[in-house]
Structures are given as structure tokens and as C-alpha cells.
Amino acid sequence: MRLDILNRGYGPGTKLLFALIRVFSGNPVPDAAKLVFYRPDFYGAQAKKFTHEAMRGPSAWSVADRELMAAFVSKVNECAFCVGAHTATAGQAYQDGAKVQAVLADLESAPVEDGLRATLRMLGKLTREGKVGAEDMREVLCAGVSRQQVEDALAVCAAFNTTDRLADAFGFELLSPEGFEAGAKYLLKRGYR
Amino acid sequence: MPDEDKKRAAHRALVDRVLNGEGRTSPEQRARAFSNADIPPPLHALIDKVATRPAQVTDADFAAAKASGFSEDQLFELVISAAVGQSARLYEAGLAALAEATVNGEAG
Numbered sequence: 001m002r003l004d005i006l007n008r009g010y011g012p013g014t015k016l017l018f019a020l021i022r023v024f025s026g027n028p029v030p031d032a033a034k035l036v037f038y039r040p041d042f043y044g045a046q047a048k049k050f051t052h053e054a055m056r057g058p059s060a061w062s063v064a065d066r067e068l069m070a071a072f073v074s075k076v077n078e079c080a081f082c083v084g085a086h087t088a089t090a091g092q093a094y095q096d097g098a099k100v101q102a103v104l105a106d107l108e109s110a111p112v113e114d115g116l117r118a119t120l121r122m123l124g125k126l127t128r129e130g131k132v133g134a135e136d137m138r139e140v141l142c143a144g145v146s147r148q149q150v151e152d153a154l155a156v157c158a159a160f161n162t163t164d165r166l167a168d169a170f171g172f173e174l175l176s177p178e179g180f181e182a183g184a185k186y187l188l189k190r191g192y193r
Numbered sequence: 194m195p196d197e198d199k200k201r202a203a204h205r206a207l208v209d210r211v212l213n214g215e216g217r218t219s220p221e222q223r224a225r226a227f228s229n230a231d232i233p234p235p236l237h238a239l240i241d242k243v244a245t246r247p248a249q250v251t252d253a254d255f256a257a258a259k260a261s262g263f264s265e266d267q268l269f270e271l272v273i274s275a276a277v278g279q280s281a282r283l284y285e286a287g288l289a290a291l292a293e294a295t296v297n298g299e300a301g
Contacts, residue, residue, distance in 0.1 A: 002255050005265045039266075043273050046210045050203035057199060078248040122287075131286050137294035150291050155200040158284035165276035168247035169239075 001031055002171040006038055025186075027179045031172035032085065032163070047162070052192040054155035061152055063188070064093035065116055068100055069156045072120050075104050076127045079164035081172040086160075088177075088184035118143035119150070123157045204284065211277050217266045218274075226271040227278030235261030236271065243275040 001007055010018070014037050018029045036044030055066050067090035074082035087104065091097030102110040107120055118140045126132045140150055166172075175183065212223055225231050229244040239254040258268055 002250075002252060003265045003269060005269060009265075038269070041210075042214065042216060042270060043207075043211065046203070046207040050200070050207045053200050053203045126283055126287050130283065132290045134290050134293035137291045141294060147291065147295055151288065152200065154284055154287040154291070155204065157287065158204060158280045161280035161283050162276045165243050165247040165279065166273065169243045169250045169272045169276065171250075171252075 001034070001173070002169070006031070006034055006170055009038060010034075025182055027175070027182050030085075030175060030179070030183055031170070032081070032167065032183075035166060035170065035172075048192050050155075051159045051163070054152070054159045056191040059152040060146060060149050061156075062093070064090055066152075066156050067093050067187075068103060068116075069120065069123060069153055070160045071100060072103060072107070073123055073127050073157055073160040074164050076124050077161065077164040077168070079167050081167045081174055082160065082164050084174060084180045085183055085187075088180040089187050092181070092184045092188055115140075115143045115145040115149075119145055119153050122150075123153060126154075126157060127161060204281070208277060208281055211270075211274055216270050217264065218270045222267075223270060223274040226274035227281075229275060229278060233261075236263065239268075240271060240275045243272050244279040247276070 017037075018034075021029050021033075036048055038044065055070070056063065059066065061069075067086050071083055071086035071090050074086055083104070087097075087100050090100045094100065099111060103112060103120065107117060107124070110117070112120075122132055122136050122140050125136060137150060141147065145153075212227060213220055216223065226236075226240050229240060232240045236258050239250065239258050242250045242254060255268065259265070263271070
């Protein structure tokens, strides 16, 4: 990572925790985890709460759908770490990695429901252009998505526009495919808390 | 508390902590990074990239900021402020468009 404090600035308790994670998972501690353990009072504690609420809190969207949104927003932001992490997580959650790959390759031809497709299209526009209009929202609502689901999708979009930026700015190191799959398993079991 | 309010409340708590809590930078410095406005030259490239094209951040952007006297802890705070700020603007823009689309209560 680009800041030495994010590689080395941890107290003895956190260092011990990182060592245990390495031993028991057989993988290095992902930089995404290191970030939220550094001065957690400034960012990590509140960021985890918000991200967990967006990704695992009550919603008419499934966990798989929300992980796909996270992967899709990360793709628009060209954030390789988050694309890897959430492609793996969405693939495991759907038990269908091909579906996730199809959405990331070409949303319009991918085998997903129209409501999810319209929602992803809107999140992509918002992330890319920084704005959307009422007309964009009407298209999503007309595709059968409820107002509450749009709000829930916007929370996922906000969480990952933050995480993507931090991953790219701080320079999160990419994991191996096995590392991303192990991380995905953890995120599906434990969430973001 | 309804579930949608829990998401919004958790987001507001994050924004409030980053902007107004204790830190190694002043709340004013964090507010400028959050808004991506009035950033002094040695920091401008880094903060603007975090907000608008994060994939293009380089080691040199951090080196320039450090050379002008910012500590790593200060850059940690200002980069987070910039990332949280841009995301908050996207969230607000989306919610405002949704409110406009459903102003007559005809949907959802």
C-alpha cells in the first residue's frame, strides 16, 4: 500500500490478529481488512457499519444481487481489487460465476431480470457521470423495481464508490484467485462487520 | 427505525465522523477534501484524482503531498474525506432524482 502506516502502523493486538488470520486462512490479510483496522475510530468502525447495513441489512434485493451491484460499480470505477473481490463474492452467492461474468462483460445481453438490469444501468450512469435524472429513475421503477429497492441500491453504490476510491488511492494489492475466493467465503459468512 | 433509515443513518454517522471528529487534520481541511474544492496545489492532484478518477492515483501524487509537509496520517484522513465526499454526492444525487421521479406518489 502507498502509505507505510497502512502496512506497519498497527498495535500488538491487531498484529497478533493479522498473524492468526494468516495462519488460519492460509492467505495474507487483504489490504481491505488492513484499512479498516487502521485507526478504526476515524473510518473503519463507521464504514463497516454502513457497508454491512447496505450489503447485509434487510432488503428486497438478495445478498447476491447486492454483491453483483458492488462488482458492477467497481468495474465502472476500474477498481481491479474490488472487481476481483466482489465478482468472487457474487459468483459464490449466486452459485453462478458465469452470470456475474456476463453482467460485467455486457450488461445489456446478460441473463438477468429486467429490474436488476435497469438498476445496474442507473448505478453505472450515476457512478460514471456523477448524476442521474428523474427520467433515469422512472425507467428503473417502470422495470418493476420498488422505490425502496432503488434506495437500497443507492446505498450499495455509495458504499462501493467509497471503497473503490480508497482501494485505488491507497493501492490495495491484488489477491490470487484463491485469495479472492477465500475472502468471498468470509464475506458471505460474516459480512462486513 | 425503518430499515431504509438505518442505511441512511449509518451513512450520516460515517460522514459526520470523518468531517467533525477528532483527527490530525483540521475539520476545515477535511471539509475542503470532502468537497474537492479549494485544495492547495501540493494536494490538489491527489484529492482531485481520488474524487474524479481514482484509478489514476500514483505514487508520485502521494510523494508530492508528503514533500510539502503532510504526514501519512494526515493524508490517510484527507484521502478518506475525498472518497467519502464524492460518494456522498452520488448518494444525494441519486436520492434527489428518485424523490423527483416519485413526487406525486405515483410509483413505488
